[in-house]
Amino acid sequence: xxxxxxxxxxxxxxxxxxxxxxxxxxxxxxxxxxxxxxxxxxxxxxxxxxxxxxxxxxxxxxxxxxxxxxxxxxxxxxxxxxxxxxxxxxxxxxxxxxxxxxxxxxxxxxxxxxxxxxxxxxxxxxxxxxxxxxxxxxxxxxxxxxxxxxxxxxxxxxxxxxxxxxxxxxxxxxxxxxxxxxxxxxxxxxxxxxxxxxxxxxxxxxxxxxxxxxxxxxxxxxxxxxxxxxxxxxxxxxxxxxxxxxxxxxxxxxxxxxxxxxxxxxxxxxxxxxxxxxxxxxxxxxxxxxxxxxxx
Amino acid sequence: xxxxxxxxxxxxxxxxxxxxxxxxxxxxxxxxxxxxxxxxxxxxxxxxxxxxxxxxxxxxxxxxxxxxxxxxxxxxxxxxxxxxxxxxxxxxxxxxxxxxxxxxxxxxxxxxxxxxxxxxxxxxxxxxxxxxxxxxxxxxxxxxxxxxxxxxxxxxxxxxxxxxxxxxxxxxxxxxxxxxxxxxxxxxxxxxxxxxxxxxxxxxxxxxxxxxxxxxxxxxxxxxxxxxxxxxxxxxxxxxxxxxxxxxxxxxxxxxxxxx
Numbered sequence: 001x002x003x004x005x006x007x008x009x010x011x012x013x014x015x016x017x018x019x020x021x022x023x024x025x026x027x028x029x030x031x032x033x034x035x036x037x038x039x040x041x042x043x044x045x046x047x048x049x050x051x052x053x054x055x056x057x058x059x060x061x062x063x064x065x066x067x068x069x070x071x072x073x074x075x076x077x078x079x080x081x082x083x084x085x086x087x088x089x090x091x092x093x094x095x096x097x098x099x100x101x102x103x104x105x106x107x108x109x110x111x112x113x114x115x116x117x118x119x120x121x122x123x124x125x126x127x128x129x130x131x132x133x134x135x136x137x138x139x140x141x142x143x144x145x146x147x148x149x150x151x152x153x154x155x156x157x158x159x160x161x162x163x164x165x166x167x168x169x170x171x172x173x174x175x176x177x178x179x180x181x182x183x184x185x186x187x188x189x190x191x192x193x194x195x196x197x198x199x200x201x202x203x204x205x206x207x208x209x210x211x212x213x214x215x216x217x218x219x220x221x222x223x224x225x226x227x228x229x230x231x232x233x234x235x236x237x238x239x240x241x242x243x244x245x246x247x248x249x250x251x252x253x254x255x256x257x258x259x260x261x262x263x264x265x266x267x268x269x270x271x272x273x274x275x276x277x278x279x280x281x282x283x284x285x286x287x288x289x290x291x292x293x294x295x296x
Numbered sequence: 297x298x299x300x301x302x303x304x305x306x307x308x309x310x311x312x313x314x315x316x317x318x319x320x321x322x323x324x325x326x327x328x329x330x331x332x333x334x335x336x337x338x339x340x341x342x343x344x345x346x347x348x349x350x351x352x353x354x355x356x357x358x359x360x361x362x363x364x365x366x367x368x369x370x371x372x373x374x375x376x377x378x379x380x381x382x383x384x385x386x387x388x389x390x391x392x393x394x395x396x397x398x399x400x401x402x403x404x405x406x407x408x409x410x411x412x413x414x415x416x417x418x419x420x421x422x423x424x425x426x427x428x429x430x431x432x433x434x435x436x437x438x439x440x441x442x443x444x445x446x447x448x449x450x451x452x453x454x455x456x457x458x459x460x461x462x463x464x465x466x467x468x469x470x471x472x473x474x475x476x477x478x479x480x481x482x483x484x485x486x487x488x489x490x491x492x493x494x495x496x497x498x499x500x501x502x503x504x505x506x507x508x509x510x511x512x513x514x515x516x517x518x519x520x521x522x523x524x525x526x527x528x529x530x531x532x533x534x535x536x537x538x539x540x541x542x543x544x545x546x547x548x549x550x551x552x553x554x555x556x
Binding site for chain 2: 011012013014138139140141158159160162175177205207213214215216217219244246247251252253254255256
């Protein structure tokens with residue numbers, strides 16, 4: 001049976017060729033405008049809270065940031081020294097922390113969203129239309145996401161989202177390899193509420209859509225971890241730019257003496273605040289409308 | 297081992313294979329031992345024979361000539377970069393031009409993934425049985441990804457094809473002592489400086505090199521049986537016309553005895 005969700009599949013070479021025109025963010029096609037979620041693309045996008053956004057104006061104190069080897073500090077009750085901010089770590093890596101509290105979002109909504117949105121370009125674009133250009137899964141990734149036997153929370157484990165987005169340094173193709181929290185390195189003995197409600201994360205490699213011989217393909221670890229909060233659901237983001245996983249452990253993948261450019265760290269930090277401000281506002285509404293499954 | 301560099305080269309014009317191997321082992325290898333830098337281990341794989349493309353091809357679709365593949369392993373990525381790009385250029389980096397046609401090198405920065413095999417120990421003369429997963433014949437299979445297949449599916453399909461091939465190839469199932477998938481690390485994308493240095497023009501990109509170990513060259517037929525079964529796997533994942541394999545003899549330059 002073919003559906004809009006399976007018809008979206010492109011072969012690798014065709015998807016790759018498509019990213020340049022997609023990066024220009026053309027208007028949705030007539031077919032896309034017929035999709036039940038198309039209206040979200042045309043909504044006004046809420047600006048972030050100015051005070052929150054201003055916290056990304058300057059780097060935080062690197063001595064208060066944590067490296068990925070301390071990711072399990074995120075399972076401790078209370079707050080860490082830096083919950084909103086960014087900086088270069090002493091080893092040159094880029095560090096980003098962000099916190100959002102969503103009054104109307106639940107962990108189930110989060111799990112649904114991260115499985116539902118990679119199935120079509122427009123699903124990804126409605127998240128943050130100013131900077132989200134497109135998304136693709138491999139045929140095997142799509143098969144797993146659409147498999148009703150795979151629990152919602154596990155659908156993305158081992159799946160790669162091939163996204164095209166602008167994190168304030170130009171349009172990039174980013175391959176995000178989603179992982180289980182165990183494979184990411186979290187202490188599963190504490191993997192329960194109130195420490196954690198759900199998680200979406202993994203590692204990525206990003207390179208400019210307009211790739212040249214001088215382009216750098218840059219690695220990063222991405223962590224979105226959620227826990228209960230008095231006002232709803234608390235979302236804590238961490239990025240460690242310049243790291244990849246090696247034999248299951250985070251490893252710095254920068255040449256000696258090289259730092260992740262400040263513009264890239266700050267750009268992603270600001271993008272994160274903007275895209276998740278929008279996300280927190282529209283996720284409860286779209287989930288209520290379409291959150292019954294993967295197909296629509 | 298966390299990360300390694302695998303460099304396939306062919307000899308420079310004017311050298312016999314014997315002269316190339318002499319230089320590679322006794323000169324280039326000695327320089328590597330003298331400099332050492334941050335190298336964890338270094339093995340040269342000297343090519344005995346090999347095949348490029350498939351019988352269905354009317355003509356070669358690649359440089360159909362490789363004389364050696366050197367494998368240099370490091371504990372960390374920074375160690376690798378510190379060795380390849382030291383503050384003062386190393387002698388090893390200046391030495392390649394004396395034996396290799398550098399512009400046609402294929403350089404792959406790879407991470408290993410061990411694939412369990414059914415018979416890591418030979419039935420014939422296994423000795424005390426405490427050494428497994430070794431062999432005098434090492435086969436390196438460069439698998440060119442089909443350009444319509446995503447990397448993640450390509451690795452998955454290879455694993456399925458490998459299992460299928462071992463089912464279909466009883467001689468290989470019995471003789472294969474060790475198998476490693478060497479997956480290309482995306483950091484390899486950032487090798488523009490190396491390509492410029494060696495004047496490498498649009499070198500082919502291999503997302504995986506699979507290594508097999510067999511007891512001796514007498515078991516090369518086991519690999520052939522496996523390879524033909526691998527190619528018959530129904531899911532497409534490779535461009536076999538641009539793939540190749542090499543039968544090699546290992547020459548350890550820097551290597552502690554591995555724990556088997």
